[in-house]
Amino acid sequence: MLNPRSETILSSIIRQYIERAMPVSSAAVISECGLDVCSATVRNEMVRLEEEGYILKPHHSAGSVPSDKGYRYYVESIKHAQMSLTDQLLINHLFHQVEKEMENWLSLAAGLVSQRVHNVAVVTQPKQTASKYHHLELVTLQENLALAVLILRGARVRQQLVSFDDAVGQFELTAISQRLNQAFDGLTRTQVEKANVLLSDTEKKVHAAVLKMMQAEDEQRNEEPYLEGLNYLLEQPEFARSQRAHSLMELVEKRQLGRMLGEEEFEAHEIKVYIGQENREQSIRDFSVVLGSYGLPNEARGTLGVIGPTRMNYEKTIAAVRYLSLVMSALVAELYGREPEMGSGG
Missing domain, CATH: 1.10.10.10 (Winged helix-like DNA-binding domain superfamily/Winged helix DNA-binding domain)
Known part of the structure; x- marks a missing residue:
């Protein structure tokens, strides 16, 4: 000491x-x-x-x-730095101005953090162990062709065309979607597949489409994170006239940044700070990384972080990551119909 x-x-x-x-x-x-x-x-x-x-x-x-x-x-x-109440209120206001869609929130979070700390901000998608059925809409396109729009827990959306052997009207499609919604709400793909529900031939076509969409969602891995602020990094004296930023650019180009950040495990409301040589990844040991986790434990978790020079403003960065993680957790909880985890924002 x-x-x-x-x-x-x-x-x-x-x-x-x-x-x-x-x-x-x-x-x-x-x-x-x-x-x-x-x-x-x-x-x-x-x-x-x-x-x-x-x-x-x-x-x-x-x-x-x-x-x-x-x-x-x-x-x-x-390490317990907090954002001012004025800034918290401003951020809350901005989030309530955008439509309630995960993509909008992720993009806004990355942009707000990057603008506040003048470094690279990264936000990964909240990932589940398995996607869960939430709501299905069927829209007639032709007499034997419909568009299936499947909304999964966490506001993830999949679409697929479904063709039928016979003509099917919108009234029947609506009845089918209502029946399947009642039977499958909250179930994983495996549970939907094994559900003890008697289906008509037309419903079996829709059921197969639902399984295919849920499988595609479950197989989606290493999604590119939302990233903002590379321009701030390149303007820093440490990187403006050197190749030191090249390693980070390579991670972005090779789509490895989301995987790297997504491997972190967090305690509730924990903020992690890795400084220079403390980073496990050799390619980012010229940088410092501040990370927070958001979402719902054991259901859907994402990572929000900042990457910058070791000369970053740690106090401002820790405060921003902490508060935006709390905001994102509350929004994800709202999507899932859950109570948000309690944490201190200021």
Whole structure:
């Protein structure tokens, strides 16, 4: 553990380096903190911080920069950061302005987080262990052809054409959809397939289409996440004139980012922060990653995260990821007709 003065100096170095991306001198620390000590005392404290691995002195530089260890110490002190009530109300308002569809919420969440923290924001789709039937609509197109629109739990939608041997009118199609909705609501594909329901020949055609759509949904893997803010990353001094961002771009191009983030497991309301070399993936060890989970435990979970330089604004980022995760969890719970998990947003 660092003594209070060392903590103050380390926090000052980190805050100033986050803001300016320039090594921080002892004079700058004194000026920013208002410490009532001489510059020699601050320099001695900075030497100790360097010896203990919390800061580094770049070659030929008169100032110091934080190390991964220094950032970690700092993050532990601000890991419960919360978004202001004013910002929470604004975000709630924006979410209530869009249509109640998962795709709209995911896109909005990624955009809002990215704009707030000026780094890459990533939001993965909430995935279930198995899709669940919610509602079916059948719309006549021709006398022996209909469009089946299947809504799954979590507002996922699938469509498929269904052809019949004989003419089928809209009245009969509506009756079929109502009967199947009553029989299959909340069931998985396997349960729909094995359900003890006596079906007419026409209903069997619809039943087969439903099974096919649910199978397609269950087989869908590694969906590309919603991603915003690559432009912010490329504008950062660390990446503007180097190849360091290339590894992240490769993950995006190879569609591996969603898989990587989706493998994380979370405790309730947990925010995870991986700093530089702490990242398991070799390709992102020049970055820091802040992750949160949203959705319903054991039903549908997604991941919301931020990727940026180790010089990111951790306090603002942690607060944004925490609150947007809570908002998304409440929205998913509403879709599923569940009570949202309780958590602190401010």
